[in-house]
Amino acid sequence: MRPPAPSAASSSSYSQREPRPENPLLLLPSSRVTKLSLGCPLLDRLLSGGLPAASVTEIAGESATGKTQLCLQLALLAPQSPLSASSLFLHSDLPFPLHRLRRLAPKSRPDILDHVLVAAAHSPTDLLSLLARAQRLLANPGRSPHRLPIRLILLDSVASLFRADFDASPADLRRRSALFFQISAKLKELAYRHQCVVVVTNQVVDVLEGGAGNTVAWSSGRRVSPALGIAWANCVNTRLFLTREVDRDGASGGARRRMKVAFAPHLPERYCEFVIRRDGVFGVEPAERLERLECAGGLRSSYIYQHH
Amino acid sequence: MEHNRSPYPDAVTFQGPRMLGICSLTSSHRNTSLLVLVTSMTYLVAGFTAKKLLRSVVSQGLVKLNWGMLCLLMNTSAADLPTKYDLFFRIQLAINVQIPVEYGGLGGKAVYIDTEGSFMVERVYQIAEGCIRDILEHFPHSHEKSSSGQKQLQPEHFLADIYYFRICSYTEQIAVINYLEKFLGEHKDVRIVVIDNVTFHFRQDFEDLALRTRVLSGLSLKLMKIAKTYNLAVVLLNQVTTKFTEGSFQLTLALGDSWSHSCTNRLILYWNGNERYAHLDKSPSLPVASAPYAVTGKGIRDAVSSHHKRARVT
Numbered sequence: 001m002r003p004p005a006p007s008a009a010s011s012s013s014y015s016q017r018e019p020r021p022e023n024p025l026l027l028l029p030s031s032r033v034t035k036l037s038l039g040c041p042l043l044d045r046l047l048s049g050g051l052p053a054a055s056v057t058e059i060a061g062e063s064a065t066g067k068t069q070l071c072l073q074l075a076l077l078a079p080q081s082p083l084s085a086s087s088l089f090l091h092s093d094l095p096f097p098l099h100r101l102r103r104l105a106p107k108s109r110p111d112i113l114d115h116v117l118v119a120a121a122h123s124p125t126d127l128l129s130l131l132a133r134a135q136r137l138l139a140n141p142g143r144s145p146h147r148l149p150i151r152l153i154l155l156d157s158v159a160s161l162f163r164a165d166f167d168a169s170p171a172d173l174r175r176r177s178a179l180f181f182q183i184s185a186k187l188k189e190l191a192y193r194h195q196c197v198v199v200v201t202n203q204v205v206d207v208l209e210g211g212a213g214n215t216v217a218w219s220s221g222r223r224v225s226p227a228l229g230i231a232w233a234n235c236v237n238t239r240l241f242l243t244r245e246v247d248r249d250g251a252s253g254g255a256r257r258r259m260k261v262a263f264a265p266h267l268p269e270r271y272c273e274f275v276i277r278r279d280g281v282f283g284v285e286p287a288e289r290l291e292r293l294e295c296a297g298g299l300r301s302s303y304i305y306q307h308h
Numbered sequence: 309m310e311h312n313r314s315p316y317p318d319a320v321t322f323q324g325p326r327m328l329g330i331c332s333l334t335s336s337h338r339n340t341s342l343l344v345l346v347t348s349m350t351y352l353v354a355g356f357t358a359k360k361l362l363r364s365v366v367s368q369g370l371v372k373l374n375w376g377m378l379c380l381l382m383n384t385s386a387a388d389l390p391t392k393y394d395l396f397f398r399i400q401l402a403i404n405v406q407i408p409v410e411y412g413g414l415g416g417k418a419v420y421i422d423t424e425g426s427f428m429v430e431r432v433y434q435i436a437e438g439c440i441r442d443i444l445e446h447f448p449h450s451h452e453k454s455s456s457g458q459k460q461l462q463p464e465h466f467l468a469d470i471y472y473f474r475i476c477s478y479t480e481q482i483a484v485i486n487y488l489e490k491f492l493g494e495h496k497d498v499r500i501v502v503i504d505n506v507t508f509h510f511r512q513d514f515e516d517l518a519l520r521t522r523v524l525s526g527l528s529l530k531l532m533k534i535a536k537t538y539n540l541a542v543v544l545l546n547q548v549t550t551k552f553t554e555g556s557f558q559l560t561l562a563l564g565d566s567w568s569h570s571c572t573n574r575l576i577l578y579w580n581g582n583e584r585y586a587h588l589d590k591s592p593s594l595p596v597a598s599a600p601y602a603v604t605g606k607g608i609r610d611a612v613s614s615h616h617k618r619a620r621v622t
Binding site for chain 2: 048052054055056175177178179181182185188189191192193230231234237265266268
């Protein structure tokens with residue numbers, strides 16, 4: 001039994017006459033495409049197939065750890081993957097890295113950039129109104145027949161939305177966390193109703209003491225933890241933590257990068273090493289890392305430092 | 309290990325019971341309480357008459373609850389952020405309630421109300437498989453006896469017996485809980501209702517806080533009524549948040565003290581260093597106790613305690 005399809009969805013809510021339970025058997029991945037591959041078999045193995053649909057995944061890391069890179073890569077992969085979808089890229093860090101997107105785009109498909117929709121959000125309320133517009137767009141896909149349906153939503157840097165406007169006073173923090181839940185509820189609703197993959201990036205803050213397990217990691221010699229605190233951690237389903245350690249081997253002077261599953265409802269805690277190359281983010285086995293670094297060589301090292 | 313083959317076995321015990329999530333039900337026999345204790349590697353079903361219940365000794369690590377609501381709280385030690393592994397409790401409960409009676413379970417169905425989208429079917433499938441493997445391991449002789457029971461031991465059957473509701477807003481949450489009464493009237497074999505994150509949708513901006521309190525207490529009253537009328541366990545999940553009191557930040561239950569009064573029992577899950585612990589914080593009949601647990605590929609299991617490990621090494 002599946003819920004009745006929403007009829008002529010209004011801008012603020014979906015109408016449904018009576019709740020109906022769904023049969024979990026129908027939701028088994030074998031029955032339909034529910035994961036977005038990252039384009040690399042090792043990273044996909046880390047995530048048991050890729051990023052899940054109907055779920056919010058957070059990618060947290062310091063600057064220059066590859067978050068935006070990964071988002072751009074996903075936006076370009078979506079039309080080519082079995083998901084066959086356009087993507088909606090909401091960015092709060094200005095400007096949108098268009099030149100990097102162009103460089104990553106495969107030459108064989110010049111029209112692929114048509115499937116990336118970009119919008120800028122300047123504040124949390126801005127984001128909420130953008131999501132309302134996105135909801136209308138998703139509910140009425142018939143408007144633009146040449147475009148694939150949007151099944152991927154990327155939000156670059158939820159933390160920068162909250163940087164201004166909020167002090168550390170309790171009232172402001174309450175207001176801030178109320179917004180987290182509103183944003184997260186909206187994203188999750190979109191994810192569920194339209195089977196979208198939602199990816200959100202986050203920054204990190206330094207942690208002086210305390211913290212254990214999956215929330216604190218070492219990156220660039222500091223103990224860091226994803227920004228926005230406990231409230232936001234409760235708002236996402238999956239968290240991937242990208243860390244970077246300066247290589248002590250000195251073989252190539254590059255950085256050792258790790259993608260770690262901090263928590264996920266369907267994955268064990270584990271990590272994978274990866275590199276950022278000109279053509280994207282790819283996982284590597286620890287042994288291969290040195291060889292790949294040497295091949296990619298000069299191009300790669302000049303590339304990583306051009307971050308947003 | 310001795311097994312009773314009657315439908316309500318007196319006591320089927322296995323070694324090393326450690327308590328995790330507990331639900332207790334009252335069966336159709338007025339005098340009998342079926343207690344399903346989800347232990348780590350072992351499943352314990354004890355049927356007691358009312359008199360025995362009074363006399364029974366709470367042995368080390370065993371916890372019994374009366375019918376009512378079990379509120380699962382996720383708490384953390386000092387500065388930790390919450391883990392997401394409380395999820396596995398809920399799923400573990402939804403799976404365990406379906407263990408057929410011959411194997412010491414309840415053979416019931418589960419209702420799972422998901423507000424957050426953390427119900428991942430592949431993981432539920434894994435846990436069901438792990439549960440079945442463990443059952444077959446502990447009951448190696450019973451295959452010949454209960455062929456019908458064995459046919460039911462497929463992960464797909466376990467999945468099919470979970471009624472899954474996904475809700476996206478607080479109005480939907482209220483609607484589903486209202487609908488539950490009717491639903492449970494039609495499906496009498498449901499033995500547990502798990503609500504994943506009962507407070508998620510109420511933590512947004514509510515202009516009228518009094519309304520929020522009224523709605524939440526209305527919900528909790530309805531759930532209590534359901535638990536009592538249909539003899540099932542209701543398991544609620546909640547989160548921690550930081551509260552600013554007396555000049556410092558403290559971790560506390562989301563949505564405040566008024567909500568915490570509505571639960572009959574409370575189980576707190578937290579990290580202690582690198583170990584996970586479950587702590588029974590509030591219960592009408594049981595002492596406060598803690599037990600470590602671990603999350604494995606098969607689901608929630610006993611933790612191998614650290615001194616255990618040390619003993620093996622030396």
